[in-house]
Amino acid sequence: MHRRFIPVLFGLFSAGLLHSAVADEVQVAVAANFTGPVQAMTEDFEKTTGHKLVTSFGATGQFYAQIKNGAPFEVFLSADDSTPAKLDQEGETVAGSRFTYAIGTLALWSAKEGYVDDQGEVLKRQDYRHLSIANPKTAPYGLAATQVLDHLGLRQAVAGKLVEGQNITQAHQFVASGNAELGFVALSQIYKDGQVTGGSAWIVPAELHEPIRQDAVILAKGKDNPAAKAFVEYLKGEQAGKVIESYGYSR
Missing domain, CATH: 3.40.190.10 (Periplasmic binding protein-like II)
Known part of the structure; x- marks a missing residue:
């Protein structure tokens, strides 16, 4: 055997x-x-x-x-x-x-249809309570978001509205869950095959932040x-x- x-x-x-x-x-x-x-x-x-x-x-x-x-x-x-x-x-x-x-490409996004206009003017209106971003110290997309706010002269104006995620996934979750009305996310999180897959978004012009x-x-x-x-x-x-x-x- x-x-x-x-x-x-x-x-x-x-x-x-x-x-x-x-x-x-x-x-x-x-x-x-x-x-x-x-x-x-x-x-x-x-x-x-x-x-x-x-x-x-x-x-x-x-x-x-x-x-x-x-x-x-x-x-x-x-x-x-x-x-x-x-x-x-x-x-x-x-x-x-x-x-x-x-x-990478940065986007300002809301889970609500029609909430974010295609020029990002919603940021300046400031009729929102919370703006989600990723931690700019550890997440490059968060750093890019702060550069956009600086470029638009809004950094101080929205400081009290910022909600920081540990990374870009958490920043996206804050918006998706409704805990923040809008937020800066990676376009890849809300985009597939040439279009935004839900909600409303402003695709941030590349010249408003350092290249990602x-x-x-x-x-x-x-x-x-x-x-x-x-x-x-x-x-x-x-x-x-x-x-x-x-x-x-x-x-």
Whole structure:
């Protein structure tokens, strides 16, 4: 009996070794604004490459702190370009792997139809009680929102109305739940295939804030992981590009 089972067990064991050799998983830290696109491309990435994507979503500043404290992330999709550049300088990345995967767009949004006009004049009327933004210290979209308010001369006028989310996801939730009448969100959160998917919005002109260049980088922990390299290459490809642009980003 033993002789009969040994070849079968060996075959199963060998198959397991072969699978692990060609399929790995990659731990990816993803800026909250890019949640939708990553979720939309995960199945295709895994089917195309055979690798598994393990994702965490949050604020760029918080991810920076976690990476510095030894978090097991292997690829970082930031909401800005300065944080990956800083990690580069600090020796936390694979040299030469950093690139811009998307350029984000800011939007002023309300869950109410017709509440936000297409020129953003609702901001100046100030007939709202709460204006939601992401924490500008940790979330680049929150920083961009404060730059817009500064540019329009409204920073002090709306200071008492601001409600800060820990990241852009929470800022969006404040508006979606009705706890804030309107808020600055990532266009990608409310946009799909060329149109705003609900409520009303003003797509903020790019000249009102610094460009939201979003960089990706392979982190030091991903240096020897084929899945990390495969995911970065996938992000640069045509299929990922279609998904990214369908959420209102440019490349």
